[in-house]
Amino acid sequence: MKRTWLVALPLVIFVAVIVFLYQGLSADPRARDSQILNQPLPEFSLPDLMHEERQYTPADLQGEVTILNVWGVWCVTCAVELPYLTYLADNERVKFVGLYFDQDIDPDFGGKTITAVRKEVQTMLSQYGNPYAFNIYDVYRDMSLDLGVTGAPEHFVIDQHGVIRMHHIGDINERVWTTKVGPMYHQLVKENTP
Amino acid sequence: MKLGLLIGLVLLAIVSKSSVGATGQDNYQFANAQQRETFQTLTSQLRCPMCQNQNIADSDAMIARDMRRKVYQLLQDGQSAEDVIAYMKARYGDFVYYEPPLTVATIWLWLLPVLFAGAGFWVLYRRRKPAPVEDMAQRLAQAEKLLKQDKP
Structure with a gap:
């Protein structure tokens, strides 16, 4: 009896270690639990990227299921996903709102002017498509920090009550839309229409 | 002579650059x-x-x-x-x-090494147990007896 136990124990430990390590093979080291999931949008009051006199607050993102897209002209992947986002906006009536941030216009970090950035944004949107209802300009990137943004592109699916229901790090392409973001979006839209 | 100076300068440049690091830009x-x-x-x-x-x-x-x-x-x-x-x-x-927080899931980070070391010491201790002292004289006598029995 004791002998079988002695033989079985290393085997059990071995199998446990193998299972643990095997999971590590397919785990995404960049995947994190978002802290903002199922939380209402953090408080903010930020200007429109194109018209600084227009101010937005969380109330502007309520009433309709919205996908908040964190982006910037300096981000290559953002340019890559723009045509597909535009397709979704045009054909599936998906509401995209941009959360724009640019370290180069921050006086602490760079020397670009807002006029130059607006020009770049316009060029890029006319070149690749413009999916955005409007763009919120995250001047000091406080909102990005509050949302737990690590880079760009990132997407937040926000329900009609302004609660964040999904935080997707990375771009939206056809595969991501059909398997991950799209189902959540359609489910929320269904909830919204009684 | 000149080559030595050059190498020295290059080394100095490398050392000073690496010691500044990324935060050197922040002011x-x-x-x-x-x-x-x-x-x-x-x-x-x-x-x-x-x-x-x-x-x-x-x-x-x-x-x-x-x-x-x-x-x-x-x-x-x-x-x-x-x-x-x-x-x-x-x-x-x-x-x-x-520094990870102390939770049920993370407590093993501290516990496992201690448990592992404990198990190791336990095995060592078990192995070291001295063999029970035997009465050699009695065993010899027994052997003697068996030998005598074998003899016709």
Whole structure:
């Protein structure tokens, strides 16, 4: 009896270690639990990227299921996903709102002017498509920090009550839309229409 | 002679460059040495969420710069180091701080090595148990008897 136990124990430990390590093979080291999931949008009051006199607050993102897209002209992947986002906006009536941030216009970090950035944004949107209802300009990137943004592109699916229901790090392409973001979006839209 | 000087200069350039590091670009002013030290400790203990295993002091990622500035701002506002860590954890999770919290899931990080060492010592102790002392004289007598029995 004791002998079988002695033989079985290393085997059990071995199998446990193998299972643990095997999971590590397919785990995404960049995947994190978002802290903002199922939380209402953090408080903010930020200007429109194109018209600084227009101010937005969380109330502007309520009433309709919205996908908040964190982006910037300096981000290559953002340019890559723009045509597909535009397709979704045009054909599936998906509401995209941009959360724009640019370290180069921050006086602490760079020397670009807002006029130059607006020009770049316009060029890029006319070149690749413009999916955005409007763009919120995250001047000091406080909102990005509050949302737990690590880079760009990132997407937040926000329900009609302004609660964040999904935080997707990375771009939206056809595969991501059909398997991950799209189902959540359609489910929320269904909830919204009684 | 000239070659030696050249090599020396190149080495000097490499050493001075590496010692400056990424934070060399930041130009933060501190009221006192203690504040500077808190800032440096915090930025070396907070992990960059974008990079794989780099603290925000060493990283030049955009997010790391933003986080360094936020740490600076919060400290300037009079917040404590614990407040800053709590602020970052609320946004980026436990991942952002190099010291894991003590939970049911993480307690094994401390317990397993102790248990493992304990098990090792236990096995060693069991093996060392001295063999029971036998009465050699009696055994010899028994053997003698068996030998005698074998003889016809």
